[in-house]
Amino acid sequence: MRTILSQAACGLVLFAIAVSSAIAGSFQVSPVSATLTRGQPVGALTVRNTGTEAAVIQLEAMGWSQPNGEDKYLPTTDILATPPIFTIAPGGTQVVRVGSRRPPDTTERAYRLFLREVPPPPKPGFSGLRMNLQISLPIFVLKHGGAVPQLEWQAERTATGQTRIHVTNRGQTHARLSHFKLSTTSGKNPVPMEDHIVYVLPGATRNWLLNTPIAPGSKLHLAAQSDGRSMQTDLIVAEK
Numbered sequence: 001m002r003t004i005l006s007q008a009a010c011g012l013v014l015f016a017i018a019v020s021s022a023i024a025g026s027f028q029v030s031p032v033s034a035t036l037t038r039g040q041p042v043g044a045l046t047v048r049n050t051g052t053e054a055a056v057i058q059l060e061a062m063g064w065s066q067p068n069g070e071d072k073y074l075p076t077t078d079i080l081a082t083p084p085i086f087t088i089a090p091g092g093t094q095v096v097r098v099g100s101r102r103p104p105d106t107t108e109r110a111y112r113l114f115l116r117e118v119p120p121p122p123k124p125g126f127s128g129l130r131m132n133l134q135i136s137l138p139i140f141v142l143k144h145g146g147a148v149p150q151l152e153w154q155a156e157r158t159a160t161g162q163t164r165i166h167v168t169n170r171g172q173t174h175a176r177l178s179h180f181k182l183s184t185t186s187g188k189n190p191v192p193m194e195d196h197i198v199y200v201l202p203g204a205t206r207n208w209l210l211n212t213p214i215a216p217g218s219k220l221h222l223a224a225q226s227d228g229r230s231m232q233t234d235l236i237v238a239e240k
Helices: none
Strands: 012-015 022-024 026-030 034-036 043-049 055-065 072-075 079-082 085-088 093-100 109-118 129-131 134-141 151-157 163-169 175-184 198-200 205-210 219-226 229-239
Touching (some): 043 085, 198 205
Parallel strands (some): 022 129
Antiparallel strands (some): 012 026, 151 163, 219 229
16 A cells, blocks of 8 residues: 655544534544655544544545635545544544555645544434534645745725635645734724634635725735744735
8 A cells, every 4th residue: 555644733622512402422633634745654643532432433535625715525535544434432542544545746635534423323212313523634645845835915895895805825735824813004903804724725715705894005914824833914905
């Protein structure tokens, strides 16, 4: 088997919350992403069952692209994750090996590994709702580590009076963006902007629509975190 993997990020606890007449599974996975290179061919994810019942987990890898700025997933055989299905006792752990069946390209390829809880047979007399957990982790494959994204930011006023902020990644590797702070260039007037983690794959564009009316020609200042590093850029709102 030809495989490639792994660069760890910090662990992440993901869980489902039990509600009235419902039960839910709970498990933890770390690291929360992996970068596969020719120099780092094999790696592992650790899945821990933090619930009170045995959990059956099934794996599925999907190809990941961002046409028109939207995440799209398609079945793929490029990524091999083993074991494809397993059972974890309460408090137990399972190591998952992940690799690529294809050699890396110069431009990064992106995938998502989905971990799905397989619902157990209902217990006698149970008539409520079973909440089955599903999470996904990003898997990236590229020839060499150390590549950085190349981001081009723009701002424009739309025909409906909204302001659109968009970024295009001209680099050969993804960008992971977070902690957005948008303001006038003086920094005294913050502009509300969605603040959640966003991935921008190579060649892809992501958009943010702002309801705050901003006149064409206005100057904005954007600060954010890009792959854990601070970044700042100044924008001038253009007329579409």
